Structure formats: structure tokens, C-alpha cells
Amino acid sequence: MDYDPQAIEARWRERWAEAGTYESDPPREADVGEDEDEDESGDDVDSDEVTGANAGDGREKTFVTVPYPYPNGGMHVGHARTYTVPDVYARYRRLQGDNVLFPLAWHITGTPIIGAVERLNSGEEEQLSILRDTYGVPENTLQELETPMGFARYFIEEHYKRNLQALGLSIDWRREFTTNDERYSKFVTWQYETLHDRGLLEKGLNPVNYCTNERQPVTTHDLLEGEEAEFQDYTLVEFGWKGEGSTGSDGGDDEDDRNDGDSEGGEPEADEVIVPMATLRPETVRGVTNAYVDPGAEYVLADVNGERWFVAATAAEKLALQQRDVSVIEEVSGERLVGERVENPVTGEDVLVLPATFVDAGNATGVVMSVPAHSPDDWIALAEAKADAERMERYGIDTAEVKEIEPRAIIDVEGFGEFPAKNAVEERNIDSSNDPRLVEATQDVYNREFHTGVLSAEYGEYAGEVVEDVREELREAYRERGAFDAMYEFTEEVVCRCGGAVEVSIQETWFLRYNDEAWMEKTREAVADMEAIPENTREQYYHTIDWLEEWPCIRNYGLGTELPWDPEFIIEPLSDSTIYMAYYTIAHRLDEIPPEELDRDFFDALFYGPEAVSDPDERALALREEWNYWYPVDFRCSATDLIPNHLMFFLYHHAELFDSTDWPGGITGMGMGLLEGSAMSSSKGHVVLPSDAIERYGADTVRFFLLNSSEPWQDFDWRAERVGDTRRQLERFWNRAEELIDGDASDAEATDGGEAVGVGGERLELDHTDRWLLSKLQTTIAEATRAMDDFQTRAASQATFFRFEEHLRWYRRRTDLDRPAARWTLRTVLEARLELLAPFVPFLTNELHERLTGRPAEDAGWPTVDPDLRDDRLELEERLVSRLTDDVRDIVEVTGTDPETVRVYVAADWKQRVFEQVVAAGPDPDVGSVMGAVMDNPDLRERGNEVNELVTSLVDVVRGRESDREAMTAVDECGTYERASDFLSREFDAAVEVYPEEDAVDPADRAESAQPLRPAIHIE
């Protein structure tokens, strides 16, 4: 029968569903003792790190989870791997005899689904295209997707669940839920009330994207333009402007160069107006020589938190969004400030405000300070202002005063002269503010000054410090003195999908205190205790703990759980998904309990035991047993790029809320998926749907490709051609297996009843090739087991599938396959390989295994190494035969002859004795001491030089070889080659003669070059 995955897979899916094969429960009393387990606990096989205690039936438990899918769109083949990795592990542990729980639920919290629905409802083309073309939603079902739950439900049922079931994932579906379920919310409520009580939540201010049209915060997903925009934290330097009538002259008097602290900042005088100048380089405040304002733009005089400010009209609105009371007193044009003098709050100096069209009134405050020594822009602008007397006069500015403005250097930078801006401009021959290279010059100066610039003497306590090291400190210090303020601004224009402008708003919010020292320490312990796979990710966990600040954990809108003490807010999606694995253990038994009874006490009793509350709910205590049995999570399979957030939160919350015995056992990070070499993208339609792939190749092929083409943490690349190759490989495997299974039936009669064969079986004589193959099987089992324990799906499947195929090729060449013993061997090997491959290709292996033995592979158990079948000597002997074959072939090829006779000479006895001495000298023999020992023997001493050469050469052979050193001296070379002579004759179509060196037919004098493990050869 041809390999027909669709038919096979459908059958098994049905069987699993009907029997509830993957619905796992803690053992009931009745189960205890009645298990017929088959493992004699392999002592040679890596022992499984046993996780939590388990009552009952003698089985270990394994609890494996994966981040629940977020159904804001369909499922593609990249997702398929994410969920298949834990499935493979789950199946492996089940074969090892564990009681395994692999649950799944649906994450629908937050705004992505709501956003997707809104885009659909507003008829957005791109969204329609994604739904219709990429994910194949039928036209007439689109309306089902018009509500968030309808949308989620559709993709859960029609995409995720259907595909995951088609892939044969061994999920306990009784436990599924969504994060919007009432009972789940009760669980999250318990979690946040507990954290709140423990003081790990804190109220504070936080910048957010705010749509000025919808008058509410929006997420990155809601943006039409400016998704890349970042918050920029501007420093506002509060220059003072004394009355509107001030002229330049009266400012000149009190100019002083003492520029120390006593005249600094402080409270503005009653008639003073604050002109806040926005800058990203607060440390340049002592280099300010003048300021600029756009004379043609709209500005306002406004009351800001009780002070009078002069800012751009737009800035007044922004400031109002950033926690300030703003009321506009008067609308004025920028020209009002032109020609005025304003006082630097740090130096106390008065500087002149010049008109400039390059000032963007729409950015920050719309007024900027000028630091020509350190800003190429300002350098050029000042030069241009000096040159443009006419314009200055037009604004009533005394050109002499402008000419007097001199750059002031306040930062020393290596590689630049006194005025870095000047150097940067002159190096590039820039002489106009329109020169595009000005951007690069500015970048250059800014970067170098930041990293290597040293503040000059007038900076007092900061003098001599590198900018990078003290900028923040300096900024804070001046802020405290009232000289500085701050405001946020985007790096670029940001527009909401509704069309409204988005601005930075500062809102009150609740933070999780991930920088709490005690909490950090517990989390570090959790990291130290767990397995990090691959191990080289561990560093990143520690690092993230140090780096994480407070995390704002609530949102103003979206799906999810309300903040218990302030229901206006919703707990944010990453924050409501940190310990939900605990919820899996009880999810399927919560239906009986009304949500309102799932209160604080209920969960306290459940998670902390009967002593934790005064009147524990019996039902909670019953559920506690489920939780106790399954927890902790043994492995969480997630993605490496989630380490800085989700995985870290997962660890933090476990570390805080549960005892260390319930902390995660391990985390495996998964890599990303590519499609034909480039990133998948649902909006571009550059995805492959699992349903299509399964239909075309079969689920086993999809699984095998995903798990065998790279290790889980590496990126994989779905290439249709490669997937096709994988399908062909499985097909070949299937055909071979089937031949063997069918053939066996007829053989059975020929060999009277079959059945009775066994290693000790009377009629069955296993020859050395059979035993060799069985020995190889043991090595493979050990290798696969080790790999599976480390989640190395690729290494495991490579070993059992491809590399073992190599051994089989050799075996087929070497042996007479018509022998009953050969068929028995092949059958035995097939049986074991089906079990080893069962986690990867469960459909195919179960089917074949059942046909072969009467029961599915998944019921058979994971093979264990049989030490009696390991035979290093046999493996070494086969290697010698194989090398001899290669050597003869090489000689034939190089000489271009077609030999009639191949003579093989085995090294003389005395050489063998030398070899034994060399081997006896240990894994790192040195020539000198071996020679000493050898020369004690008078027979050998006679051979002098010859022995010396031999030892030198043999030392090389032996060095570093550990595992098979005993075998090396134990092999019977003559016997080995004689047994192989028929094989060699067939290979070369020539007569093969084997001689000991001492007693050889040796027409070409070659015998003497024979060495132990390296026979001499002569062909003619």
C-alpha cells in the first residue's frame, strides 16, 4: 500500500479524539499499582531529572506549556513549529512513561483584536486582503468577524484549533479557555490583589501615545503613521524674560562672568516670563550665546502651573497633555520675542533672541537656544545671522550686537579644536544652512561629544567629567533647582488610524516594581535554578533583571481583566499572562463553581493551602490537589525574543507568588521562521497555511521538516523544495518498513510459526553483522535520548532517521538479507526506530508499529539501551572492514587498475605486542616512555629502529582515543578480514586473500608495511 498520509492521519486523529488519549489527570486511587510499566529504568540512559513529587501510580509527571496563541489573525506555518516543539517533548516524556500534561488556551487580552475588528469594520483594504486572501476567510463569514469575540472565535476554531489538531498535537483540550473568561479574570484579580498587598505595585506617571481626536491613549497598532516614532525626553531650559518692554541695553549691565550658582534659577520674579528652550543636550547650557524664535509662527503667553510661559501655541496644548495646568492668556506672534534679551537660568547671562525660519514651532516649545561652539547648525546659523544685517535691522535688532556674539566652548573633545562645530563644518566645506551634509556633521559632533567630550572648568562639580557619565545627573540637579523642566516630544509626526494627531501624553498609571531589590533577588534565584535551553541564553535573563525598570501594567481600554481597585483600567496583556500555567491545572474543573465565589479566599486556599484562610472552601482544597500534582511547569517552550519581557515576567511572578519548589523547571527559547529565505508576513501574503501544507504533504512531513531542519532555538526556513524532499524521505521509510512488515508474514510460515525467534532463540543464529547493527542501535538510542532530554529535536531525529539509515545501507551491503536472523534483526531495529521517531512523526510510526507488533508506538515506550547488545569490538571490526574497503577502492582508483586479486596482510605478532604496550600507556602516551617499556623485551630490542618508527606511528593512532581502547587490542584482525572476504570479493569482483605478515604470499613486498589496525594491501 502506498504511503497515504491523509488516510492514515485521519484515522489516528479520530482514534485519539474518541479515546481522549491526551486528556491527563493526576492518578486516581484506583490507578495505583495497576500500571504495567515496561521500563526497567535504564541506568545507562540519562536519568530524567525528576520534577515534583508525585503521589500515586509510580509515574513521574511532566507539565509542558507554550505561550497561548493570540488569534488576531490566522495561523501560518511559523506558528506551527512553535506548538509542535512542546508536543514532541510531551510525546517523548509520555514514551518515557510520564503522565504528561500539555494544555493550551487563547490569549485575547488587549487591543490587537479590537483594532483588527475596527479595521475590518471600517473597510480597510489591507485588512480585508489579509483576511480574504492570506487567511482565506470566506466572503459570507466576514460578518461573523465584526465583533471582537466573533473575530477571535473564528480564528480559534477555524484556524488554530483545527490546524493544531490536524498536526496531531497531544493537547488536553478540556482545559482550553480565553483570557477574557470571567473565571480567568477572577484568577488574575487574585494575582493582582496579592501583589498589591505585598507592595509590588506602585502608582506613577508615564508617557503614552495619545490621540488628540479620540481623546484617548492608543497603541502602536493603532497608528497610521509614525509607528517608528520614539519618545524624546527634552530638557526645557527656563530662560527668564523680564517684561515685554525690555531692551537689549538694560540686560547688558548685569552681565557677569562669575557664572556660579548664586544667581541661578530659582523662582521667577513676578513680572518675569519663562521662555523654555527645548534641548536634548542639557549639558550645553553654559555654551549658550543667543536664542532663536520663528517670527512668523503662532506663540502664546500662557499660565502654566502658575507661571507665565512663552511657548509655541502647539506646545501649550502638548504641555496640557503632560500633567500641567495650562491656560492661554494671550496669543502672540513669534516676532514679539525677537530682539529681546532672556536670562540664562544657569549662568545668569542675558542673551539676545534672533529671528530664524529654521526653528520649527511645531516641535517641542518652539524656542531654541543656540550653542554655536558645539552645534554645527548653530555655527552656520550664527554666521548667517551676522551676514544678514538687513534682516536683523528689519526686526529692529542692532547688528553690532549680533556681531559681538562669539561662540563659547564648554566641552573638550579629542580630535577637535576649541570649537568642534567649526571643525566639523570646515572639514566638510559646509557654508550654508541648506547643506544636507549638516545633518551628518551634527551627528558626528553630538556623538563624539557625548562619548568622549569633557566638561570645562566652569561646570564646577561636573568639570572634567565625560558628558555621557554626568548628563543625567546634571539635568536632575538643575531640575531640582528650578532651572530646568522637561517635556516629551515624538521624533517624528504620528498620526492615528482615525486621522487625528497623536501627541505624547503623561498619564497616571500603575507600575509593577520589577526593580525592587528583593524581588530581583528572588528572580535571580529562579533563573539560577532553572534549565535554560540553550544554555547560552541564561546570561540574557540575568542581564534583563538588572535592566528592567518599573513596568506600567494597566491600559485605559482593551479586552481583559479590570484592575481590582480601579475598574476604569484594564490589566495589560503581558501582565495578565505570567502565571496562567497554574490556571491550566484547574481550568477544566472550574465550570461547576460560580465566578463570584472565586474570590480572594478561594484562590488563597487553592494556592496557599487550608491554613492560609480562616474558612477554606472545600472545592478549592480539592482543586489544590490538581495544582499540587502538576506544578511546577517543567518546561516552558517560548521564544528567545520574549526573554526581555514575557519570560522575565513569567519568572518574576512565579518567584514572588509561589514557593521555590513551584518555580519553573526550564525554559527553551525558540527561533524564528523564514519562508523561502525571507521573513513571513501576513500583510504581504508571504505565509504558508498549515492546512495547505498538511493537505499537500501530510502532517508528519510538516512536523518532521519543522523539527528536523534546525534545532528549536535556531531559525528555520520553510522551503517548499526541502519540504518535498522530506516527504520523499518519509515515503521511502514507509515503503521499506512496509516491505519488511508484509514480508515477515510470509516468512513466518516458512520458519515454522515465526514468533519463537529471539536473541536467545534456538534456531536463530545472529551473525556478526546482525550484532553490529544491534550495537549501532544501542548507540543511537543513547544519543537520541540524550538529545531529547536537551530538546535537541534535530540532533535526535538526525541520529535516528538519517544517520541510522547510513548504518542500514552498510548492513544491506554487508550481509545476506535472506537469512531469518537478518529479517529478525531488521524487524527489531525497525520497531525501536519507530518508537524513537514516534514523537516526531506520530501518525506514521503508530500506524507501522501497530501493524508490526499489534500496538501503537506511543503505547510501546521509549527504547532503552541494552548493554549486552553494545559491542565496541564488533563496531571497531566493522570500521576496519569499511576502511579496508575504502583503501582498496582508493588504490584501484589512483592506479586505474581492475584487480583480479586483493591481498590483505595483517601485522606481525611482534607489532601487535608493541601496540599493546602503546595502548597500555594510556590515552596520551609519550613516545619516550613507551620505547623504554618496549625495549625491555630483548626480541623487540633487536629490531631497534623499526620498533622506534612503529611506536611513533602507533602513538598517533592511540592518542586521544578513549572509548574503544580495550577493543583496539581485542580485535581479531585476521578473523575479521577473513569473514569479510566474501563481501570484499563482491565489492571488487576479485579474489581476496588474507595473510598474516609472517606467513604471506607477498609478490610486491608489501606485507612488512602492515601495522596493527592498518593492514597492508596489495592488488594485482
Place this chain on the structure above:
RNA sequence: GCGAGGGUGGCCGAGCCAGGUCAAAGGCGGCGGGCUUAAGACCCGCUCACGUAGGUGUUCAUGCGUUCGAAUCGCAUCCCUCGCACCA
């Protein structure tokens, strides 16, 4: 820029942590041969260079270094990927 990880033969990818059996697994592709009416499938061999005896030479991003010995250890340089938050 900062943090983490990485650069292996035509491609994908083992090996590196625990230096010697490494010209370097396996897969794919390519070439030659077998089987077949033929194609496919399947089987065998070759696939860094040179070589009429199993060999020799030069390779594991680049350059130094440690060592009897380095793809494997150290340093420096160049390049790539991921993350840099309030978002799943």
C-alpha cells in the same frame, strides 16, 4: 550606541563548552556508474587541490598569540542576527 548571541567546505547545518581518531557528521544540490524500454524511485561511488598504492598540500570570517598539537582556548579587527520596553 548599549545588551545578548553568532560567523564552518556550492547551499542548509554538526563539531567548539571538556584542544589530538577533523579534509571536518548528516541532509540537499552537482557529477559518474548500476537498475529500468524510458523517466522517476532505488542502489553504489565521487564532489578543496595535486597524486598511476591507501599519500601529500592548503582550509573552518581576518590577524596575532597560547600549546608538542587549535575549527575548538586567549586577544584584536571586520561582518551578521535578535532585543533596547510599556507591544503581542
